[in-house]
Amino acid sequence: MSELALRMVGVNKVFPGVKALDDIHFEVEKGEIHALIGENGAGKSTLIKILAGIYQPDGGEIFIDGKPVKMDNVITARAHGISVIHQELSLAKNMTVAENIFMGKFPSKSKYFVDDSGMMEETAKLLKLIGMDELQPDTPVSRLSVAQQQMVEICRSLSEEIKILVMDEPTASLATAEVERLMDIMRMLKKKGVTIIFISHKLNEIFEICDRITVMRDGQYIGTRVTKELPYEELINMMVGRDIQNVYPPHKTNPGEMLLEANHINSDRVFDASFKLRKGEVLGFYGLMGAGRSELMRALLGIDKSTKESVILDGKKIVINNPTEATQEGIVLAPEDRKYEGLILKQTVGFNITLPILSRIIKGIKLDKKLNDETIENIGKRLRIKTPSYDAKVVNLSGGNQQKVVLAKWLVTNPKVLILDEPTRGIDVGAKQEIYKLIYEIVEMGVGVILISSEMPEVMNLCDRIYVLREGKITGEIARDEITEQTIMQYAIGGIES
Amino acid sequence: MSEAKAVSVKKTNPVKQYLNNNIGMLIGLIAMCIIISILQPNFLQVKNLFNIMRSISITGIIGFGMTLCIIINGIDLSQGSVIGFTSCFCAWLLSSVGLPFWAAILGALAAGSLFGVFNGALLANTSLPPFVVTLATQLIGRGGCYVITRGNMINVDPAFGQLGNGYLFNVIPLPVIYLLVIFVVMFLLLGKSKFGRCVYAIGGNREAARFTGIKIRKVTWIVYSISGFLAAVCGIISCSRITTGQPTTGNAMEFDAVAACYLGGISYLGGEGRIGSTLLGAIVLGVLANGMSMLQVPWYVQNITKGCIILAAVFFDVMRKEKGKSK
Numbered sequence: 143m144s145e146l147a148l149r150m151v152g153v154n155k156v157f158p159g160v161k162a163l164d165d166i167h168f169e170v171e172k173g174e175i176h177a178l179i180g181e182n183g184a185g186k187s188t189l190i191k192i193l194a195g196i197y198q199p200d201g202g203e204i205f206i207d208g209k210p211v212k213m214d215n216v217i218t219a220r221a222h223g224i225s226v227i228h229q230e231l232s233l234a235k236n237m238t239v240a241e242n243i244f245m246g247k248f249p250s251k252s253k254y255f256v257d258d259s260g261m262m263e264e265t266a267k268l269l270k271l272i273g274m275d276e277l278q279p280d281t282p283v284s285r286l287s288v289a290q291q292q293m294v295e296i297c298r299s300l301s302e303e304i305k306i307l308v309m310d311e312p313t314a315s316l317a318t319a320e321v322e323r324l325m326d327i328m329r330m331l332k333k334k335g336v337t338i339i340f341i342s343h344k345l346n347e348i349f350e351i352c353d354r355i356t357v358m359r360d361g362q363y364i365g366t367r368v369t370k371e372l373p374y375e376e377l378i379n380m381m382v383g384r385d386i387q388n389v390y391p392p393h394k395t396n397p398g399e400m401l402l403e404a405n406h407i408n409s410d411r412v413f414d415a416s417f418k419l420r421k422g423e424v425l426g427f428y429g430l431m432g433a434g435r436s437e438l439m440r441a442l443l444g445i446d447k448s449t450k451e452s453v454i455l456d457g458k459k460i461v462i463n464n465p466t467e468a469t470q471e472g473i474v475l476a477p478e479d480r481k482y483e484g485l486i487l488k489q490t491v492g493f494n495i496t497l498p499i500l501s502r503i504i505k506g507i508k509l510d511k512k513l514n515d516e517t518i519e520n521i522g523k524r525l526r527i528k529t530p531s532y533d534a535k536v537v538n539l540s541g542g543n544q545q546k547v548v549l550a551k552w553l554v555t556n557p558k559v560l561i562l563d564e565p566t567r568g569i570d571v572g573a574k575q576e577i578y579k580l581i582y583e584i585v586e587m588g589v590g591v592i593l594i595s596s597e598m599p600e601v602m603n604l605c606d607r608i609y610v611l612r613e614g615k616i617t618g619e620i621a622r623d624e625i626t627e628q629t630i631m632q633y634a635i636g637g638i639e640s
Numbered sequence: 641m642s643e644a645k646a647v648s649v650k651k652t653n654p655v656k657q658y659l660n661n662n663i664g665m666l667i668g669l670i671a672m673c674i675i676i677s678i679l680q681p682n683f684l685q686v687k688n689l690f691n692i693m694r695s696i697s698i699t700g701i702i703g704f705g706m707t708l709c710i711i712i713n714g715i716d717l718s719q720g721s722v723i724g725f726t727s728c729f730c731a732w733l734l735s736s737v738g739l740p741f742w743a744a745i746l747g748a749l750a751a752g753s754l755f756g757v758f759n760g761a762l763l764a765n766t767s768l769p770p771f772v773v774t775l776a777t778q779l780i781g782r783g784g785c786y787v788i789t790r791g792n793m794i795n796v797d798p799a800f801g802q803l804g805n806g807y808l809f810n811v812i813p814l815p816v817i818y819l820l821v822i823f824v825v826m827f828l829l830l831g832k833s834k835f836g837r838c839v840y841a842i843g844g845n846r847e848a849a850r851f852t853g854i855k856i857r858k859v860t861w862i863v864y865s866i867s868g869f870l871a872a873v874c875g876i877i878s879c880s881r882i883t884t885g886q887p888t889t890g891n892a893m894e895f896d897a898v899a900a901c902y903l904g905g906i907s908y909l910g911g912e913g914r915i916g917s918t919l920l921g922a923i924v925l926g927v928l929a930n931g932m933s934m935l936q937v938p939w940y941v942q943n944i945t946k947g948c949i950i951l952a953a954v955f956f957d958v959m960r961k962e963k964g965k966s967k
Contacts, residue, residue, distance in 0.1 A: 445850075445851075465850060465852075465853050466853035468853075469852070477851055482847055483847045483848055483851050484848055485845065486841050486844035486845045486848055486849070488911050488912055489844055489911075493837065493841075497837065497849075497852050497854070498852050500838070501834065504832070504834040504837070508832075509832060551852070
């Protein structure tokens with residue numbers, strides 16, 4: 143075996159309620175391009191953040207070039223030659239290409255002044271090195287395309303002495319030609335002896351460029367293989383094969399007549415998506431990060447700019463231009479990020495629950511106290527919200543109970559279609575189980591539930607039917623008895639043959 | 641009894657809650673009153689207390705409008721200018737146009753509301769920041785004062801002065817009555833109406849409010865219109881108090897309103913705060929000014945004191961919040 147550039151041994155990381163990393167072993171050889179792959183939430187980003195000194199591990203050791211090191215913070219990681227290009231680019235948009243590349247280490251001749259011309263020259267050299275001569279060092283970054291901005295990030299890494307370059311989904315928002323170019327740069331860097339860790343969901347890219355592949359799943363290390371010796375099916379199995387825990391209540395839905403038909407929805411991020419939902423059905427939408435699941439729902443509700451050929455609810459054609467109209471029609475969305483889109487955290491449980499039905503409980507300045515209290519108490523009891531009182535502020539509730547408040551808020555409007563976007567994200571197993579039970583109780587009343595989830599077992603166990611999305615398109619529809627992890631993953635990730 | 645823990649909607653006593661929310665400021669106010677009255681026993685005379693209330697009537701009234709703006713994460717810097725503009729406009733309508741009192745008042749109210757509507761329409765339909773928009777209308781309004789008065793004063797019929805200088809039952813100054821009436825209306829509007837809840841929802845979490853289907857534009861628009869209208873009320877009171885239209889009237893009054901809000905504990909982050917707190921903040925400012933005047937503290941020292949107290953109030957508010965967060 144050739145020399146190891148990086149060795150991480152027994153790395154653990156616990157977040158409140160979640161074991162994000164469980165005894166991870168990760169070895170990267172010098173000068174290779176190493177893929178790190180796994181479902182959303184597998185722990186890839188957490189591992190990288192530990193390597194970059196952003197998170198501190200709860201246990202385990204890191205060796206660089208065989209020597210143990212401790213990554214106290216981003217600066218020590220950088221001093222050890224580790225450079226990370228994060229998914230969200232971290233450039234100062236208002237500053238020039240050169241300024242961004244040399245931020246924090248501006249070249250200078252005297253003590254107080256930046257050596258501008260020197261910085262421009264250096265930048266031009268770096269740009270040339272990666273074949274981006276067409277960029278001018280003094281162009282503001284805001285004028286560059288996403289791909290070009292990524293190149294600037296790469297230049298920033300190259301301006302330092304790097305040993306290991308980590309790229310977290312660099313191709314997620316790039317077009318094919320741009321991806322080719324990025325790969326050329328990666329090959330060039332490899333020739334120069336840089337070790338690259340490449341995180342991507344796109345298998346064809348990984349098979350094309352990576353020497354070895356490490357698979358992670360649910361915070362655990364699954365295995366490392368040489369790319370050439372790893373068949374595609376086996377990789378999929380490594381990614382999904384898991385024991386399904388017994389947290390799912392028995393499946394007992396009984397889908398009835400057609401409730402909602404959405405035909406040919408288009409937006410910036412969604413392309414020609416059509417789907418159908420029945421009464422009393424739990425309909426799943428699965429896709430990897432950025433596949434466009436949330437965006438599809440946002441387009442349906444008119445939150446994002448979109449065009450829809452037709453939306454038919456209960457046999458009637460309806461028009462939805464904004465979330466207010468959607469709510470009036472009985473289509474409601476419990477958004478992905480409950481803290482930023484779902485709840486008014488500073489306000490009480492009762493305030494949040496009654497927010498969509500203010501017209502019913504307040505006439506002028508007269509609060510219908512009886513109706514108000516009854517509504518809150520009924521729904522609170524039904525959803526088993528645990529709170530010291532309904533006058534408690536939502537911010538003090540646990541994640542699971544906050545999620546129940548979001549559900550309560552929408553259930554009081556008697557919706558026809560309830561869209562749940564990642565309803566169990568960041569809540570513990572017990573609370574998840576509660577939410578699952580509630581979902582079944584809700585569909586029993588004839589509501590159609592759309593469940594968006596990144597957790598494959600969740601959609602597999604709860605849903606009557608699953609649509610799989612990839613890159614903004616619906617790539618597959620799977621009925622309950624045909625659902626297997628392999629089929630879902632194939633639709634989600636796209637075969638390498640495609 | 642299968643339900644082990646029955647959660648109920650607690651009956652909260654509003655008086656208790658008010659005391660609870662404002663306990664720090666109330667203690668400060670009482671302490672201040674005791675100290676001042678020891679040094680200057682005249683302070684506690686009924687007449688002086690009503691004087692204080694009259695002196696804060698304008699700060700209080702525009703403070704209520706400012707409270708709404710701050711709760712939805714905005715600010716209205718044009719209030720002082722709108723007071724100036726409407727007082728000059730009112731004087732002009734009375735003297736130069738010769739309208740009867742009621743018509744001039746209506747005209748001035750309309751003019752002030754128009755400023756608010758303009759602010760609101762811009763803020764609701766564009767993404768311009770409130771600070772910039774209302775700073776611009778502040779300049780426009782102040783400029784307008786000089787246009788109307790041509791830089792001079794406009795004297796009005798002394799009888800008009802009754803509105804701002806008169807008393808009810810020979811004891812209670814009329815502006816105090818206006819303050820209390822507007823307080824009750826605003827209290828009901830913010831605390832009890834559907835509109836009020838929407839205001840809190842928008843200030844607490846604009847995205848969530850949008851997802852819930854609250855009409856953010858409409859609410860924003862109304863909030864700034866109310867602020868403009870209340871400034872117009874103050875403009876008319878000012879005009880009547882001095883029975884002249886003066887272009888410098890109301891200068892920088894918006895900062896007293898902001899100070900009253902912050903002193904009362906309206907969160908500078910928006911989404912929280914009650915009308916009653918703003919009233920309390922205004923009273924504290926009034927007592928401070930009155931007390932220091934009685935003790936013959938020079939006005940510039942008064943300003944320094946005021947600045948320090950505002951800083952301290954906001955500082956303690958932030959401390960309290962951070963403590964709450966780490967829990």
